[in-house]
Amino acid sequence: MTGVVDKPKLDLTAVNERLVDLDAERVVQWASETFGNGLVLSTSFGIQSAVMLHLVTRELPNIPVIWIDTGYLPPETYRYADELSECLQLNLHVYQSPISPARMEAIYGKLWERGTVDALNQYDRIRKVEPMQQALTDLGTTAWLAGLRRQQTESRQALGRVNLQDGRYKIYPIVNWSSKDVYYYIQNNDLPQHPLFEAGYSTVGDWHSSRPLGADDTHERDTRFQGLKQECGLHLPQSPGEAESLNSSLL
Template identity: 45%
Template sequence: MSIATESAESLSIELAGLNAGDRLRLLREHFGGRLVASTSFGLQSAVMLDLIAQHAPDVPVVFIDTGFLFPETYRYAEQLTERLGTDLRIFHPRFSAARMEAVHGKLWEQGKEGGDKYSVITKVEPMDRALRQLGADVWISGVRRSHSSTRIDRPLAEQQKKTLKVYPILDWADAQISAYMHDRGLPSHPLADHGYVTMGDWHSTKPAVDGLDAEATRFNGDKYECGLHLDSGNTDFQI
């Protein structure tokens, strides 16, 4: 397999005719050391990590540790990494959790503006740094269209500033994710049985109770995207 062109539009068309495993193999064969993946160890992260372990095991996987994740998420990360042999690269914000709160206050309680600033500090800047340090300009993500309304129209590949982003399971439905996890015997995130339908930091993620939809369970409904999958607007970042 070979990629005729590296344009996001052409790559999307080429990937559309392949299954997820073949998509990963094609990307690995073509982009080699320019390639990196990411994980949040969220509710369904095991699927993408398992696919990488099977079809592109030497691709480094970046984990952004915000310092505010649920204890269950940290334990889940250890469990999956050990099981799958993931080449995990952990990156942290330049601010520790205590320092950030002391300097900026509880940004997650400061509406959308505070939430956006929080996202840049704890997610966008560390991921941008990871890409630079690893020499990567092609980023594999487990984003799926069914996650939120902001992702419905995403293509399989898109250019975000200097980074080519690729989503091998973008078109997978929730039922396909569940079936894959069952067939592969993958463990679920511990909080999946406690009403959580999406996963993020402990202070800005809550269970889907009282009729809340997934997007309303993050940042009190002020926002859903953490910032990684949106143009940061910062000209110094490559994402």
């Protein structure tokens, strides 16, 4: 499923008012009816990923699933990705940076060891954001289902069910779910849990930028990116105008 797909023009205020009280399954159905072949699902194969993968593929079993493989994920995540892909028969599309990890380190060094937000942002742009933009373009994406939740980060607290990012619609079926909702969904549907969950991880990304939740942590995202930031860039505005709009909504 590649090429250009026509994007419907939505009144986001009206759409979010309509979807605000719908359950997650109905939001997925609405997205399918609205965007058709322009709809994709993204996954990180992280701690909560089984929820969205199961929830969406029950309704849309052949939906393209985009996975950005940074080359620095824990071994447990790679094995978990294989397990879930087989279990749910995912239509998986794996994208990576054209710059290999070894080449990136040779040119820029180990960016995660610099201890600065700028270095982490550069890493994320190379290994995550640019491959995702390529994936979305290749698949002719007009709308993107993602498992963001308001509880996760400060920048996500203002999210509606549908938002616009970089010219594409983003739909968040479980945006109002709690961590308990996620846990019980996995248990009730007998889904495999990420192996690092039992090791104390509440969220996991790259091995060098994730750690278990500690007694002194006030938020689960404190365990990511050395506590210097909360987002990897995939779910942040890609233009100054979008950033200004988001920041204004958070004031």
